[in-house]
Every structure is written in C-alpha cells, then in structure tokens.
Amino acid sequence: MEILIEHLGDFGDGLLLTVELAALALVGALVIGVLVAALRVSPVPVLRAAGTAYVQILQNVPLLVWLVLAVFALPDIGVLADLFTTSAVVLALYQGAYMAEAVRSGINAVPVGQGEAARALGLTFSQSLLNVVLPQALRTVVQPLGTLAIMTIMNTAMAAAVGVVELTATANRVNLAEAQPIWIFVSAGLLYMALSVVVGLVTGATERKAAILR
Amino acid sequence: MFEVRGLTKQFGESYALRNVDLDVARGEVVVIIGPSGSGKSTLCRCLNRLESPTAGTVLFDGKPLPVEGRELARLRAEVGMVFQSFNLFQHRTVLDNITLAPMKVRKTTRPEAERTARELLDRVGIGAQAGKYPAQLSGGQQQRAAIARALAMRPKALLFDEPTSALDPEMVGEVLDVMTSLAREGMTMVVVTHEMGFARKVADRVVFMADGEIVETGSPEEFFAAPSTDRARDFLAKVLAH
Numbered sequence: 001m002e003i004l005i006e007h008l009g010d011f012g013d014g015l016l017l018t019v020e021l022a023a024l025a026l027v028g029a030l031v032i033g034v035l036v037a038a039l040r041v042s043p044v045p046v047l048r049a050a051g052t053a054y055v056q057i058l059q060n061v062p063l064l065v066w067l068v069l070a071v072f073a074l075p076d077i078g079v080l081a082d083l084f085t086t087s088a089v090v091l092a093l094y095q096g097a098y099m100a101e102a103v104r105s106g107i108n109a110v111p112v113g114q115g116e117a118a119r120a121l122g123l124t125f126s127q128s129l130l131n132v133v134l135p136q137a138l139r140t141v142v143q144p145l146g147t148l149a150i151m152t153i154m155n156t157a158m159a160a161a162v163g164v165v166e167l168t169a170t171a172n173r174v175n176l177a178e179a180q181p182i183w184i185f186v187s188a189g190l191l192y193m194a195l196s197v198v199v200g201l202v203t204g205a206t207e208r209k210a211a212i213l214r
Numbered sequence: 215m216f217e218v219r220g221l222t223k224q225f226g227e228s229y230a231l232r233n234v235d236l237d238v239a240r241g242e243v244v245v246i247i248g249p250s251g252s253g254k255s256t257l258c259r260c261l262n263r264l265e266s267p268t269a270g271t272v273l274f275d276g277k278p279l280p281v282e283g284r285e286l287a288r289l290r291a292e293v294g295m296v297f298q299s300f301n302l303f304q305h306r307t308v309l310d311n312i313t314l315a316p317m318k319v320r321k322t323t324r325p326e327a328e329r330t331a332r333e334l335l336d337r338v339g340i341g342a343q344a345g346k347y348p349a350q351l352s353g354g355q356q357q358r359a360a361i362a363r364a365l366a367m368r369p370k371a372l373l374f375d376e377p378t379s380a381l382d383p384e385m386v387g388e389v390l391d392v393m394t395s396l397a398r399e400g401m402t403m404v405v406v407t408h409e410m411g412f413a414r415k416v417a418d419r420v421v422f423m424a425d426g427e428i429v430e431t432g433s434p435e436e437f438f439a440a441p442s443t444d445r446a447r448d449f450l451a452k453v454l455a456h
Contacts, residue, residue, distance in 0.1 A: 043282070116264055117301035117360075121315035121367060122291025124284060131314060136305050212305045212347075 004187055007174045014170030015191055021088055021166055022153045022195070028092025029152060030145070033099025034134065040104050043125055051100070058097035063158050066090050071162040087159035095152045102144040106137035139210040146203025150196045157192075167191060215240045215371055215402050216261055221270035223256050223426075230256040231267070232426045238371070243403045245413040245434075248423035249449060254406040255298075257423070258375045261404060262293045275370070291319050294364030298376040300356040302348035302363070308335065309344040312363045320367070327366070334362040338392050354385030361392055371402040378409055410453060414438055422446045 004011070039051030058066075070090045071083060081089075110133050118128030138145075160169035171188035175181050216238040223231040231253045238244050246254045259265040260272060263279050263286055272279045274293065280286040303311050312331035316322040322330075335341045338358040340351070348356055357377055364372060374393065378386045390412050397403055397416045407413065413420050413434055420437040422430040422445075430437065430446045441447045 111299075111301075113297060113299050113301035114303060117295075117297060117303070118315075119287070120262055120264060120290055120293075120295040120297075121363070122287050122289075122319040123315060124287045127287075127318050131318060132303050136303075139305065212349075 003174070003178050003180050003183060007178075010170050010174055011167070011187070011191070014165060014167040014188075017084070017165065018153070018156050018167040018192075019195070021084065021091065021156045021159060021164070022149075024088040025091035025095055025152050025156065026149055028089070029095035029099045029148075032092060032096025033103050034138075036096060036100035037103035037107060037137075038126075038129060038134075040100065041107050041129070055097045055100055058094055063091075063094050063155055064161060066094055067158055067162045083159075083163050087156075087162060087164050091152065091155060091159070095148060095155070098148050098151070099145065102141050102148060103134075103137060105144070106139075106141035107133055109140050110136045136212065139212055142203060142207040142210055146199060146206075149199050149203070153195050153199065154192065215242075215275060216404070217271075217273040217276075218257075218261075219271050219273075221257070221260060221272065222268050223253070223260065223265060224268045229426045231260070233270070234426075234428055236421065236428065238402065238404055240402055241400045242418045243397045243401075243405065243416055244419050244421055245417035246404065246406045246421045246423060247408065247410070247413055247449075248429075252423040253426040254423050255375050256426075258373050258404060258406045261373055262290050262295055264295070287319070291315070291367050292370045294367060294369035294372040296357070296360050296364055296372065296374045296377045298379050300348070300353070300360045300380070302356055302360055304348055307345055307347055308340070308351070308359045311348070311359060312366045315363070316366050330366055331362070334365050335359070337365075338362050339388070352385060353381045354388045357381065357385075357389045358392055361389075361396075365396075371404070372396065374403065374405040374407065376406050376408070378407065408453070410438070410450075422449070424449070 036051050036054050039047045042048050042051070067087060067090050070086050074081070074086065114136065115128050115133050118132040119125070123131065156166055157168040159166055160172065165173070167188055171184050175184045178184065216236065218234055218236040221231050221234040222229065234257060236257070246257065248254050256265055260267050274289060280289055303314070306314065309328060309331050312334060313324065313327035316327040316330065317324060332341060332344060335344055338361055340355050340358050343351055343355055343359070348359070351359065377393070378389050381389065386409065390409060393405070393412070394416050417434045419431060420434050421428055422437065424445050430441060430443045437446070438450065441450055
C-alpha cells in the first residue's frame with residue numbers, strides 16, 4: 001500500500017497522460033467517424049468507395065502495428081512528431097473507423113422517409129444529412145459510441161508499447177523498481193475502471209437527454 | 215405545368231409504370247386513383263424525382279427535371295410534397311419542422327420564417343401545437359403540419375401521396391378540408407388517394423391507373439357516372455360497394 005502512496009505523483013502523471021490521450025483520440029475519432037460515415041452513405045460512388053476503403057484498411061490491421069508503423073516509419077518520410085502526438089493521431093484514426101461504422105448503423109436506422117421529406121423540400125443531400133438524418137442517427141447510437149469511447153480509453157494502453165509513459169507504462173516502471181506487480185497493476189486497473197465508470201455515466205445521461213419521442 | 219411523356223419505371227423485372235403520358239395545367243387539381251400496385255405513387259414520386267424513371271421525360275414549367283445535385287434541389291423547392299406517413303422531422307418541434315427549409319434553402323431569417331410558419335399553422339388549424347414534437351400530435355394534426363411545412367416554401371405545385379391513408383377515419387376529414395381549401399385557392403395539385411368523395415368533389419380531372427398504365431382519364435362527373443373502361447367500372451364497383 002505504501003508503495004502506491006510513495007509513487008502517487010507518478011500514477012497521477014500517468015493517469016493524466018492517459019486521460020489527455022483518450023480525450024484527444026475521442027474527439028478526433030468522433031469527427032472522423034461522422035465524416036467517414038457521411039462518405040459511406042454519399043450518393044457519389046467514388047466517395048462511398050473511399051469511405052469503405054478507409055474503414056477496411058484501418059480496422060483490418062492491429063492498432064499496435066499502426067502505432068509501431070507510425071512511430072518508426074513516419075520519421076523516415078520526414079514527418080516528425082513527438083510520441084504522444086503520434087499516438088493520439090493514430091488512435092483517433094483507428095477508433096474513427098469503428099465510430100464510422102456505429103454512426104453508419106445509426107444513419108441506416110433513421111426511416112427513409114425523413115431524408116426523402118428533407119430532399120422533397122429542396123434541401124441538398126448534405127443539408128438533409130446535416131440537419132435531419134445525422135441529428136437523429138447520432139441520438140440512436142449514443143450507447144454504442146459510449147462503448148467505443150471506453151474501448152478508446154483501454155486502447156491508450158497500447159501507446160505504452162511505443163514509449164508514451166501513460167498509466168500502463170507508469171505501472172510497469174514502478175513495478176520494475178518495486179517488484180510488487182499485484183498491488184501496482186490492480187491499482188492501475190482500478191483507475192482504468194474509474195475512467196470507464198465516468199464514461200458510462202456520461203453515456204447514460206446523454207442517452208436519456210437525447211432520446212427522441214417517436 | 216407538368217408534362218409527362220413516355221414515363222417508364224422498372225423495379226428489376228417488373229414495371230411500375232409503362233409509357234405514361236400526363237399533363238397537369240397550372241391551377242389544375244388532378245386526382246390519381248386506382249388499385250394498389252397500379253403505379254400511382256411511383257408516378258407521383260417521379261414528378262419531383264424522388265424516384266428516377268427508367269425511361270421517358272418529365273417537364274416542369276417547360277423544362278426537363280434536372281437529374282441530380284443542386285439543380286434538382288432547387289426544383290424540389292418549387293414542388294411541395296405530402297407523404298402518406300407524414301415524415302415530419304421527429305427531433306424538431308412542429309415550428310422548427312416548418313422553418314428549416316425556408317431558412318436553409320431560401321435563406322429566410324429566423325424571425326421571418328417563424329412568422330410565416332405561425333401563419334401557416336393557424337391556417338391549417340393547429341397554431342396551438344407549434345412548440346410540440348411530432349409524436350405528441352394526432353395523425354391528422356401531423357399531416358396538417360406536414361402540409362404547412364410544404365406550403366412554407368411557397369411551392370408552385372403540391373404533390374400528395376396518399377395523404378389520408380395512414381389516418382384514423384375521424385381525422386381524414388380535417389386533412390381533406392385543408393386540401394379542399396388549397397384547391398379552391400387555385401393551387402396546382404396532384405393527389406394520389408383512395409378518397410373517392412374528395413376526387414368527386416374537388417378534382418378537375420380524375421386519372422385512373424392500373425398495372426402501371428393510365429387506363430382512363432376524365433372529369434369526375436363523367437368518370438364516376440359512366441366510366442368508359444371495364445377496368446375502371448370493376449374498380450369503382452369494388453370501392454363504392456359499401
């Protein structure tokens with residue numbers, strides 16, 4: 001127990017970095033998810049193909065491979081960014097593919113008549129998507145987006161493998177010094193759990209607030 | 215106002231429309247009747263290109279309907295449509311349903327759009343429901359809100375695709391009343407319906423369709439008194455039997 005108190009500062013720093021990484025990745029993933037989902041339902045075949053290709057390529061390579069590739073290959077082609085930024089961008093791009101699929105399922109759940117009514121009034125495809133279809137689609141996928149948000153938090157641990165000293169890497173470092181794996185990793189696990197409880201509560205509240213009467 | 219020539223629509227192997235010709239003049243009320251699956255709705259939906267025809271042309275104000283994109287959106291702003299299932303935007307209040315298109319398409323300011331919306335809601339008799347969500351309204355009220363939404367764009371013509379088919383019987387009248395007063399005011403209307411009373415009373419011309427073709431067309435007096443085809447006689451015998 002006293003090990004934890006001794007390393008409270010380390011754990012605090014690690015937790016803070018995890019939260020920052022997750023928050024940046026989440027915002028990025030949500031933006032990418034909505035954009036890619038919009039591409040996938042576009043009436044223009046080239047855009048649809050681009051959206052599908054994005055999802056397939058990002059989902060079908062493990063996150064760890066993307067992270068390692070980005071950290072080691074990007075500098076080779078002249079893109080220099082620190083490890084934290086690289087990890088946040090890779091996480092956002094990767095989770096964005098999953099978000100896109102969740103948002104697309106929400107779009108498909110909106111009755112066809114809603115989009116038809118919007119277009120019949122003279123709204124363009126993008127206007128009807130933005131003002132009529134997406135607001136209803138997002139409301140129906142709050143719960144799956146919340147699950148993906150938790151997945152994003154858990155996946156920030158992958159950044160430990162490429163040298164970002166977030167919560168998992170911190171636990172690992174403290175353990176190398178103290179050799180008390182059970183106490184140290186159980187504590188790290190409880191902190192991850194606390195984060196997902198917060199996300200779960202926010203998701204539930206958002207869902208109740210966003211529910212539409214049908 | 216609408217000139218339809220050789221309109222054909224195929225869904226896979228089956229024909230929803232075969233070589234249909236139809237003219238609708240400015241201010242005319244054309245009521246399309248016929249059995250289910252006769253292509254009435256498809257014809258109606260081809261008039262604003264919610265359905266794209268396999269062959270044939272539709273002219274609106276002498277110009278062919280644009281195929282897609284902004285041009286098509288601009289045309290649709292001129293042609294209002296009322297659906298069987300209302301299709302009010304579920305996440306917006308009745309007032310916001312009506313102001314959306316004028317603000318986004320016509321770039322009307324919000325106060326101006328809201329003023330027009332409230333006038334229209336009063337006109338269709340549901341001024342008190344402006345702040346409610348569609349699901350809080352009865353079917354008849356929703357359909358009247360949908361008509362107000364279409365009118366807010368000041369359309370040159372209105373298309374009605376079975377506007378009363380999803381309503382409880384006691385609510386059909388209030389919607390037909392609104393439609394009748396629009397017709398009286400000279401609105402160009404194409405109405406797909408099973409309401410024979412409305413066709414008889416309000417239509418300038420009745421179009422009878424079966425199997426994707428226009429079988430017969432005429433004034434309501436002629437058509438209901440003495441249909442000239444067996445198909446129409448058979449249909450009328452069935453729908454007017456009770």
